[in-house]
Amino acid sequence: MWGEVILPTSFYVNFGAMEPIVLNILGCGSALPTSQHLPSCQVLSAGNKLYMIDCGEGTQLQYRRSELSFTKLRAIFISHIHGDHCFGLPGLLSTFALLGRKAALGVYVPDYACRMMEGVVKSLCGEMPFEVTFIPFNPKVPAIIYDDATLTVATIPLKHRLPCAGFLFKEHEGLLHLNRWACDKHGVPMAWYGRLKSGSDYVADDGTVIPNALLTTPRDPVRSYAYCSDTVYRPQLVELVAGIDLLYHEATFAEADAARARETFHSTARQAAQIAKDAGVGRLLLGHYSARYKDLQPLLDEAREVFDETYLSQEGMKLSL
């Protein structure tokens, strides 16, 4: 399973000299175990740091197989506390302890379950050789809950049987690029380069002003990724994920099981595609498949009727934004 990684080459387009942001799919199944899929877990790699989204049972095994660095993980974001989204947490943290991790780690958990989860981890893992901080967030309102030098993470309220939030990862706006040829032409000294990159005009010693637009080229586009699982079809999502590069939206069911999707507060692949289309996202990634489907092609076909740029997630997949 791990060997057969489908890597849509279109995802490998790299915008200029930008460092790639890579999404690693460690698990994209749902609650019942199958021999095809593992429960939810993803790792986003950006700016030489790693961010984990959900942590289903088996995450540490998949993490090891992925050959991602254990030490570069900065934070873990848990969407809700159904087992297939968080039961891998004690094992992962124990392994970090065994490996002698020293760096602090933040674990973001919905407010109603944060102390419980902290208590469970303390009971099972005992004293840890590194600082683990459990940080509660309100899953019912959209808000920025994390911010570092590379990106911000905002919550996306979803509608599930338990309060549940998706996460929007958004790169910070980069600097303007210097037009070296123009700078030389206008005699701009190197000491000004930093200010130009931040948007200042150049003011020469004699008072001459050279507008910034003549000396720089535009910033790189800001890249963004949203994870939306688990949720019933929820049109309110559209404005929260409008225009993003990549959307992962749960697609637990095929259209024939739409009634079951509603009952269990899940979505169909077609509904995921409707959100993607209405929000005008770049690409859509489906996941959180029900154990009942051996063949996922019908889910992909149903979604592509609505939104062509749809792909099936799969364990071991790596997508460069």
Added chain:
Amino acid sequence: MWGEVILPTSFYVNFGAMEPIVLNILGCGSALPTSQHLPSCQVLSAGNKLYMIDCGEGTQLQYRRSELSFTKLRAIFISHIHGDHCFGLPGLLSTFALLGRKAALGVYVPDYACRMMEGVVKSLCGEMPFEVTFIPFNPKVPAIIYDDATLTVATIPLKHRLPCAGFLFKEHEGLLHLNRWACDKHGVPMAWYGRLKSGSDYVADDGTVIPNALLTTPRDPVRSYAYCSDTVYRPQLVELVAGIDLLYHEATFAEADAARARETFHSTARQAAQIAKDAGVGRLLLGHYSARYKDLQPLLDEAREVFDETYLSQEGMKLSL
């Protein structure tokens, strides 16, 4: 990995008409995850019932892959509460709940951790649709902790960083076999067959006594299996597992790392073989391999120098006692 199952054919010898007792290896690695092995879990199948020994992370996935019945599981025995022996419990029980299990399940946990584990499962799994009973046992004394129509389970005190017990599974003694030819010759009526099988002599209406030994053939041999993990080399084990059919003994380290084995309260493969030899067991199965060994052949070679009937356990293996 799962596909490459090594099945020593010698294990498939089936004693006459006896129903096979089968040991299923779901995981035989140790604490650190590798791409080769999963943490400890085994399922023993006997008398149409299943018994689980340890329940490391990923057990429910391995259980599903093994195609063993979820509903036939009667009891789970946890040797100690290091994560690689018990972190799969919440996920397994949640899945049973999702699948609508109704049958009661007993979970046997060392006394010092039983209430903690019960609390963790309650916190993570919530209300269950079936009865789960956490039963504490003292891991420091050998005692029968489980008994049903098929077998008994006794604890085997081990010596590890935490109090830890192995488990000895022993079939109940079966009935004598009728010698139909002899019964007919001596005119024994069918109504006596049950008493003869239990060992009675036949007393005819005229008072003639026909000794049982003339009318029956011996009982089937009682089959037995012992699981011993985790433990430092412990010669006291020998008398507790003397003469059993199959011994699983941890072999975390190779002989070159014997000092590390002592420090961490684990055994080498050679030490496992010494126990097997001194106890005169039928066969020895090694497992709980340290993540440092990519190739396990040296462990097997070192053990076979001491005890020839040694085998390496592997995920997916099924051994018929």
